[in-house]
Amino acid sequence: MTVRAAWLQSTGQTREDTRLALSALLTPSGASTTSPPLRSRPGIVPGGFALTGASAMQCTIGTGRAVIQGYDTPQGAYMIAVTAPETFTIADGDPQYGRIDVIELAVLDDTYDKSGATDAVIRLIKGTPSATPQIPASGPGSSFPLYTVSVPAGTSAGTGGVQWTAPGVVTTKHYPMTALGGIMPTSGFNGVYAGQYRDVSGQLQRWDGTAWVAYPKAIGGIAPNGTATTGSYTGQYRDNAGVLQRWDGSAWQYAEGKATILFSASQTSMQSVPQNAWTPITLNYVDIDDFNGWNGTDSFVVPRTGWWRVGANINWYGDSTSGIRGARLLVGGVGYSRMTWMAAASMGTTSVGGDGLVKLTAGNVLQLAGYHNATAPVRTLGGSGYYTTLTAQWIRS
Incomplete structure (x- = not known):
């Protein structure tokens, strides 16, 4: 038979x-x-x-x-x-x-x-x-x-x-067996059918018909750092060097409210700024830089796409009391109109600046620029209790 x-x-x-x-x-x-x-x-x-x-x-x-x-x-x-x-x-x-x-x-x-x-x-x-x-x-x-x-x-x-x-x-020399459909607590063998599972040192793996695939990478769990370049389905999560990300169907987005990025740099010595031109300001001291985006002098490379709260402030020395003093955020070398501030010069220190929300893309370069229209160069204040600063905080995707 x-x-x-x-x-x-x-x-x-x-x-x-x-x-x-x-x-x-x-x-x-x-x-x-x-x-x-x-x-x-x-x-x-x-x-x-x-x-x-x-x-x-x-x-x-x-x-x-x-x-x-x-x-x-x-x-x-x-x-x-x-x-x-x-x-x-x-x-x-x-x-x-x-x-x-x-x-x-x-x-x-x-x-x-x-x-x-x-x-x-x-x-x-x-x-x-x-x-x-x-x-x-x-x-x-x-x-x-x-x-x-x-x-x-x-x-x-x-x-x-x-x-x-x-x-x-x-x-x-022996190894375990299980009934059909059981999870095999061992490694060193190929699967026989798609959907077979095994436990390897505490990690659940599934046979997809060709290879063993770690279960968190397949569905339902958080893919470990470095194991998922492209998401398998919308809503999948992965650990990206300690930061949680979600696959939106075409790209990894950072999980909102689960991680922040902080950056702040300050000027600790005076800088002479020529008249009638927006000039990048040199910031000598980094207060915090979570993703090492600062180039050490005057530029911050944005590490993550999304909405950022950016703050900029320049303290001008009283080299002259004529004209105006300005501060502006530059994105990729271009002035950002909503982040531009002007004030009339005054005796002593003239402080110009503010903050706002800016939609940025990873790779954008941020700079703080200063402007004045006095008849001679005017210096910014760094140190002596008057710090010129540039700050950035990632809020959400």
Whole structure:
């Protein structure tokens, strides 16, 4: 028959029918190109088959449950439960060379493997001593490795035995399995179907048919910094170097109210400004610059698109009491009319400036410019309690 069922026919159901039909509940195996839909992923139910040292040359394998895929596809998958711990004695080490032993779970089914037995066992396979020890071949039947044990030359109870907890002595070879649709708590394997999930060191990943995709990058979560250049859907969020952004369908926008940018620079020494020309003002001291947008002299490069509150103020020294004094915001070298202020010169200090909301684009260059129409150069005030300043604060997209 090519269509097999469990518990359908009143008579004649075989063990093979049962194994093949019940394997519909198990995760398919992607390790074989031969009839992969009929082969199940072998493995243990997480938490079982723990190895502990029982004495110098003995270890115990604890209880557990497992699935072993038959060597031949038509065998189906064997579901196994070990209900009591089993103890194994490691043979003394060779006088000259070390060796590697294997502890494995196996199914012997004479119908397929001609082993002469029908049984499920945990067995110890002794390796061959060698200057370069190799893992020994598996025994007869369909098997699944649990552990390898390194046995150095001269190891015996009299020399201290196997150092069960020492690094590199016992190596875990088994890996977990889950029922179909379960989240596999391991890595190192390709998915079998789109929509399969696995947990890798606490990160949920989904198989998209070709590769494993981190779940926060796929849908529903915040993509980690550097993992999402283009958004996958409108409303997706990402962490951009500690700042939250939202994909609007065509570009990343900063999440409103979740992050701010502050910039402020001040003038700490006087500057002579020629008459009748808007002249960029040199600001010598940076109070705060969250995104390092200041060029060190007279220009701030806008790091984020959106609405900004910009403030500008110039304190003019009383070199002359004639004419007017001005302050203006320059955007890309062009005066911004809504951010231009004028005042008549007076004796002492003339303070000119203000603030306002400006829609800016990332990459715009902001400058503070000063103007006067006195008959000779006039100086700005920096220090001495009169600071000329340029400030900018990002408000929202």
